[in-house]
Amino acid sequence: MxxxxxxxxxxxxxxxxxxxxxxxxxxxxxxxxxxxxxxxxxxxxxxSSHNSGVVHSGLYYRPGSLKARLCAEGRDAVYQWCADAGIGFRRSGKLVVATRRSELPALDELERRGRANGLTGLIRLDGAGIADFEPAATGLAALHVPEAGVADYxxxxxxxxxxxxxxxxxxxxxxxxxxxxxxxxxxxxxxxxxxxxxxxxxxxxxxxxxxxxxxxxxxxxxRIVPFRGEYYRLAEPAAGLVRALVYPVPDPRFPFLGVHFTRRIDGTVEVGPNAVLALGREHYRGTPRVWSEVRAVVTGRGFRRLALRHWRSGLQELITSRSPRRYARLAQRLVPAITAADLLPGGSGVRAQAVGPDGALIDxxxxxxxxxxxxxxxxxxxxxxxxxxxxxxxxxxxxxxxxxxxx
Ligand SMILES: Cc1cc2nc3c(=O)[nH]c(=O)nc-3n(C[C@H](O)[C@H](O)[C@H](O)COP(=O)(O)OP(=O)(O)OC[C@H]3O[C@@H](n4cnc5c(N)ncnc54)[C@H](O)[C@@H]3O)c2cc1C
Missing domain, CATH: 3.50.50.60 (FAD/NAD(P)-binding domain)
Known part of the structure; x- marks a missing residue:
């Protein structure tokens, strides 16, 4: 050499x-x-090229955490970099919608976090106010976050x-x-x-x-545990039901945001991603081809404890991943007019999610x-x-x- x-x-x-x-x-x-x-x-x-393309506002993260600080600082820089370089971006705003009474305390907590993280434009909406931003979405209450948007990463x-x-x-x-x-x-x-x-x-x-x-x-x-996120794309004319970004209230036990709608920078509307344990770090679809990778994932430190902790929700995610009808039911909670026939196959991405030795997902x-x-x-x-x-x-x-x- x-x-x-x-x-x-x-x-x-x-x-x-x-x-x-x-x-x-x-x-x-x-x-x-x-x-x-x-x-x-x-x-x-x-x-970096297999994600939702969302510029996050900083709503979700524990005030004082690295995520809260670096997301807010990075968000403004992403918009600025895109503007300076002529790269596509849109500060389209987003809705986080509570569809069940049990989600209202978590929505309150998101509002508290958002304000603590410096989001000055947050608006709390009741069920009727949701239609002002997303006429086809329904829910009991929502937060509108004008700082969120999309960019061509x-x-x-x-x-x-x-x-x-x-x-x-x-x-x-x-x-x-x-x-x-x-x-x-x-x-x-x-x-x-x-x-x-x-x-x-x-x-x-x-x-x-x-x-x-x-x-x-x-x-x-x-250790890194790979979580695949699978997307569908809304067919026309159903894509016209979503103006910008529509999210559910996330399950606070997981660092994932729940299946949501994203009107991307190219105008298409994606539904997803879910969060399924992937059997390989770059396993985007189909049957894994590199069996040493599969072995490395399932025998990896943290994986077994993670699987024991979350086997029930993991199984549900897997079943939903195999059934467009179940996936459509998740989407319908936010936008009831969506049907399984509106879901076209989309892409996928694999998240690098760190897991501690006790199997806890590191937030x-x-x-x-x-x-x-x-x-x-x-x-x-x-x-x-x-x-x-x-x-x-x-x-x-x-x-x-x-x-x-x-x-
Ligand atoms: C499904 C999904 C949806 C997401 N949605 C969003 C979103 O909407 N908004 C948002 O802000 N974030 C989102 N994210 C997260 C975001 O995409 C990542 O946080 C970000 O892209 C991480 O960038 P990275 O450079 O760390 O990783 P990567 O983009 O994965 O880059 C790591 C690079 O290292 C290279 N590499 C690895 N090993 C070696 C080696 N041995 N030698 C040389 N090179 C190596 C890889 O090939 C790769 O190119 C999403 C992620 C996923 C998967």
Whole structure:
């Protein structure tokens, strides 16, 4: 192998988080030498291009949590970045609708959290007020959140990668990182048969972030469990029943938001996603083909305890996933005129959800620094919205290393 090419910072993973970390670093340290290594042939091939495309407002998250802070900060930056670069976005607003009396306390809590998280435009609606925003939706009460919207995240990722390259950074695709070793001057990395050296390594590997952390010798109890989200698309004329974003009140036991309606940036209306345990980290549909992946998921630390805790709801999700009729019933709770015949097959995405050793789903973002390596170990939704702020947060952790070593 040839002599390693040396950089100040090496980022593993060119999803929105890795690209936003790179963007924050070149802004805070002009002239920095930066390498982004991506295993796929293109950037943003996984979560960053397989999501709902929603710019989240910050409504749901526990005040004071990383998610609450970074979502609010990231939301404004996503809108600004899209506006500056001519990328599609729409601040369309969203409704969170309580359809059962039992959901009203959780709706109250969302309102309290939203106000604590600085959402100034929140409006509480009674059942009759829902029609002012979404004439086809019904419920007992709702919150309208004007700060929420949609954006073209794949286009944003492509733009960030191109902008990084224009500043002299290298974004190397088809370079899967397979070895990380520690050296006096930082880290040595092998990716796609090439060797690289860097003072600092930032792990933004999404669905593989725990594996990349293990490669770097980090002993974290956190494991990634993949949760697939499956979508349907509304056929015409049913798509006309939804103006913007219509969500249920989420089940507070899970970090997922429940099957909802999203009028995307291209005007199509999606229904979903559900949350089904995936039998592989990149298992988007059909029967899993890589059996070592299946074994790795089901024998993984945390998985069995997770399955024991949540087997009942997991089973229900699986049954719904197989039945468009059941899926339609979930959708009808919010928009009663929808029928199973209106649901066309849509895409899917796989969430990188971190699970603790006790099987508990970890709600907040987790970012850990260990020596000259920094690891983004849990960045599920609203990770796309929060990515600019996660980028700045991580860049601040990298900064002392660059300063300390003579930059
Ligand atoms: C179904 C679904 C719906 C969602 N909806 C929303 C939403 O509406 N709004 C929102 O804000 N968020 C949403 N999210 C969450 C959001 O998409 C993610 O939080 C965000 O994309 C995470 O970005 P990332 O860069 O961490 O991960 P990714 O985009 O997955 O990028 C990680 C990258 O690392 C690469 N990689 C992995 N291992 C290696 C290796 N060994 N060497 C080199 N490269 C490697 C991968 O190929 C990948 O490109 C959703 C997610 C899903 C799955």
């Amino acid at each position: 040839s002599e390693p090419q040396r950089y100040d910072v090496c980022i593993v993973g060119a999803g929105l988080v890795g690209l936003a970390v790179g963007t924050a670093l070149v802004e805070s340290h002009p002239g920095i030498s930066l390498l982004v290594l991506e295993k796929e042939a293109r950037v943003a091939a996984h979560q 794949p286009a944003l990722a492509a733009h960030l990668a191109a902008r990084l390259e224009s500043t002299g950074a290298r974004v190397a695709t088809s370079r899967a990182v397979t070895v990380i070793t520690h050296e006096v001057a930082g880290v040595a990395v092998v990716a796609g048969g090439e060797r690289f050296g860097a003072r600092v390594l930032v792990n933004c590997a999404g669905l593989h972030s725990d594996r990349v952390a293990a490669m770097a010798g980090i002993d974290t109890p956190i 907040d973002f987790v970012i850990e620094a260990a020596g000259s390596t920094i690891h983004v170990l849990n960045a599920p939704s609203p990770g796309a919205t929060a990515s600019p702020a996660i980028g700045r947060h991580v860049a601040a952790l990298v900064s002392p290393w660059l300063g300390r070593q003579g930059r």
